[in-house]
Amino acid sequence: MKFKRELTNGILIFVLMGIYFLIMESAKLSHIFYLRIFNIVFVIYGVNRTIKGNYEAGVRGYFTHLMGAMMTSMIGAVLSxxxxxxxxxxxxxxxxxxxxxxxxxxxxxxxxxxxxxxxxFFEAAAASLAVSFCLMQYWKDKVEVINKVD
Known part of the structure; x- marks a missing residue:
């Protein structure tokens, strides 16, 4: 596991969410709850990039991938x-x-x-856990299929 990947994707989450919220604020749309909750898409995108990159790099271990996913989302959350x-x-x-x-x-x-x-922060930590676990289940099934083909 390369911490550089987690850091890069965490910063990517931060930048995407920052741009999104600044656009919402300038367009006077920040009062719409459903638009504010859309930021989960950026978290999913960044965490998915980390897990995918780790699998492509040959990193093994469910816990290793889970910790990388949680670190990525928490870096984005803390910066945001x-x-x-x-x-x-x-x-x-x-x-x-x-x-x-x-x-x-x-x-x-x-x-x-x-x-x-x-x-x-506590809300972000809970969301980070949820997104990380969900994406790990998604990738776990994909990797099992890939391993059976090999």
């Missing part, structure tokens, strides 16, 4: 949350966040931007 923290602070902090529809993620007014980002 850090960028969001900087963005929210530059826009006015909790005041901006409470006026923004994004606050409905947790259902109440936010007392601090840091607490909001911590909550997002």
């Amino acid at each position: 949350i850090a960028a969001l923290l900087v963005y929210l602070k530059s826009k006015g902090g909790a005041g901006y966040l409470n006026d923004h529809p994004m606050r409905y993620i947790f259902g109440s007014e936010t007392t601090s931007v840091e607490y909001f980002c911590i909550g997002l």
Whole structure:
């Protein structure tokens, strides 16, 4: 397993999500929940690239692939949350966040931007696990078929 692949794909997730959310914010569409949840597509794309690259490189072991997948998604999540923290602070902090529809993620007014980002981190960790496990099951079946052909 090459950490470079996980880092590259994690940064790719971060860049794609950043561009997507900046486009949504500038188009005044950030209040639409279904568009905000679409970011999972970028996570799936980046994690899938990592798993596929590891299989093509001959990396073996379910746990190795799973850890690579989780590292990729968590790198993307941590970078994205850090960028969001900087963005929210530059826009006015909790005041901006409470006026923004994004606050409905947790259902109440936010007392601090840091607490909001911590909550997002736990949400991202759960999503990372789910995406990683689902994609591992997908690739596990594909690899078993490839191995039977060889």
